[in-house]
Amino acid sequence: MIQIKGIEKKFQRHPVLDGVDLFIDSGDRIALIGSNGAGKTSLIRCILGEYSFTGDLTVSGLDPRKQRVAVLGQVGFVPQLPPPLRVRVNELISLTAKLMKVSVKNIHLVAQQLGLDIDRHNKQIFFKLSGGMKQKLLIAIALARDPKILILDEPAANLDPDARETFFSLLARMPEDTVMLLSSHRVDEISGLVNRVVEMDQGKVVLDEPFVPSTEQGA
Amino acid sequence: MKQWRAIAWQDIKESVRAWWFFIYALIFGGTVALLFILGVTESQILGFMGLGRLLLTFIQLCVAILPVFVLISTVRSIVGDRESHVLEYWLSMPIALGDYYWGKFLGRFLVIFLPVFFALIGASVWGLYIDITVPWHLFWLYSALLVAICGCFLGFGFLISTLTRHQEVALSVSLVLWLVLLLFMDLILIGVMLQERASPELVVSIALANPLQSFRTAAMVLFDPRLAVLGPTADIILDFFGRVGFLLYALIYPLFLGFVSAYTGFLIFKRGDQI
Numbered sequence: 001m002i003q004i005k006g007i008e009k010k011f012q013r014h015p016v017l018d019g020v021d022l023f024i025d026s027g028d029r030i031a032l033i034g035s036n037g038a039g040k041t042s043l044i045r046c047i048l049g050e051y052s053f054t055g056d057l058t059v060s061g062l063d064p065r066k067q068r069v070a071v072l073g074q075v076g077f078v079p080q081l082p083p084p085l086r087v088r089v090n091e092l093i094s095l096t097a098k099l100m101k102v103s104v105k106n107i108h109l110v111a112q113q114l115g116l117d118i119d120r121h122n123k124q125i126f127f128k129l130s131g132g133m134k135q136k137l138l139i140a141i142a143l144a145r146d147p148k149i150l151i152l153d154e155p156a157a158n159l160d161p162d163a164r165e166t167f168f169s170l171l172a173r174m175p176e177d178t179v180m181l182l183s184s185h186r187v188d189e190i191s192g193l194v195n196r197v198v199e200m201d202q203g204k205v206v207l208d209e210p211f212v213p214s215t216e217q218g219a
Numbered sequence: 220m221k222q223w224r225a226i227a228w229q230d231i232k233e234s235v236r237a238w239w240f241f242i243y244a245l246i247f248g249g250t251v252a253l254l255f256i257l258g259v260t261e262s263q264i265l266g267f268m269g270l271g272r273l274l275l276t277f278i279q280l281c282v283a284i285l286p287v288f289v290l291i292s293t294v295r296s297i298v299g300d301r302e303s304h305v306l307e308y309w310l311s312m313p314i315a316l317g318d319y320y321w322g323k324f325l326g327r328f329l330v331i332f333l334p335v336f337f338a339l340i341g342a343s344v345w346g347l348y349i350d351i352t353v354p355w356h357l358f359w360l361y362s363a364l365l366v367a368i369c370g371c372f373l374g375f376g377f378l379i380s381t382l383t384r385h386q387e388v389a390l391s392v393s394l395v396l397w398l399v400l401l402l403f404m405d406l407i408l409i410g411v412m413l414q415e416r417a418s419p420e421l422v423v424s425i426a427l428a429n430p431l432q433s434f435r436t437a438a439m440v441l442f443d444p445r446l447a448v449l450g451p452t453a454d455i456i457l458d459f460f461g462r463v464g465f466l467l468y469a470l471i472y473p474l475f476l477g478f479v480s481a482y483t484g485f486l487i488f489k490r491g492d493q494i
Contacts, residue, residue: 045307048311051492069314070313072311072312075311079307083303083305087233098222099312125236
């Protein structure tokens, strides 16, 4: 599904990705962990085709830099920090629905499951919503399209415990062949969701192994 | 709806909510109102009076202040979105880079052109209401000049926006560009060139390569067909271009410059890191 071979990325001669090799297959649910500056976000940005790099990276056999529309048509993405979009909530939903060819109703439905009543906030400017509401809306937009690949950069950081639980249960109900790449500082936060852990440090993959939650290990 | 149209429409909606747009629209709309209040329509210059006189004053003010307004308000479009992580989010959507870039460009063009165009329309409608003859030929020519000014400086703004990584740098570069263009307007340029004993043709060519100068001269040629206010320089310009030829040059050349700048910006945007 996602093939990464020896990709390198430098900023002013400083390597942020240093020969990363990674093969992600359908159904892989990966906890991408590592400290700040380890290269997690840079790797995600390369997969999304937003960074130029050297090396090979394909998503379903496609180059995310040259065939970005086809690649991103399969991807649902939730950023680490909600961007300060100066659009009304209803405008954001209608625009993203158009761009991703998904129904507005679907987005409302997922938002409702996350405890966000969009009708109440329809006319509000997105960046004036609370951090949790913004995150819920972005998650709803990403999940509403049934993506083949879900990339979540610290997705639950702003969520209250209830919303976090609902969110994780929504993720757990995603089709089995969905690829999930969940970036996090700590694996225990997302341990119930993943079946593989990839750790990065100083731009390199330093650990890549299947992940079995401790309860299963004990069984 | 095509993606670039959706992006353009979104940019328009976001821009009209921003403070800079409010101030921008107020300045240009307010200028026309002020010119009416001050009785400019009653005064006369080189035989021009009534609404023609008002439109002439308005276009001269536009030539002076519109470029810097366009630069300041547009230069932050791409670099600002990049810094605030807005670009990261939009570009995670299945949008072609061209649709995003040119959609933003079109949206921003309409946002900066329409207030000045509506100010011209407002002046004409008010002129009709108070029974002043509207010089429609001037109205359309000035509208075309405004399209050229907006397109030219919008192109410069987008190029700077893609070249820079920080809003402050983008803003500084745009102000330096504006100052350089101001510095190379006729008087200072001619002073320097005369000291260096350059040929008049060279001086005029350099001056007219400056879009600010070509707008200013085009605005003059509309009310002063022989460009008497420019003195002997007028002979060089009119002998080479003719009046209509010069007007065409003043409309096409800045638009060409703006498009080349915007397209160069697009190539840079497409090739490097988008965020």
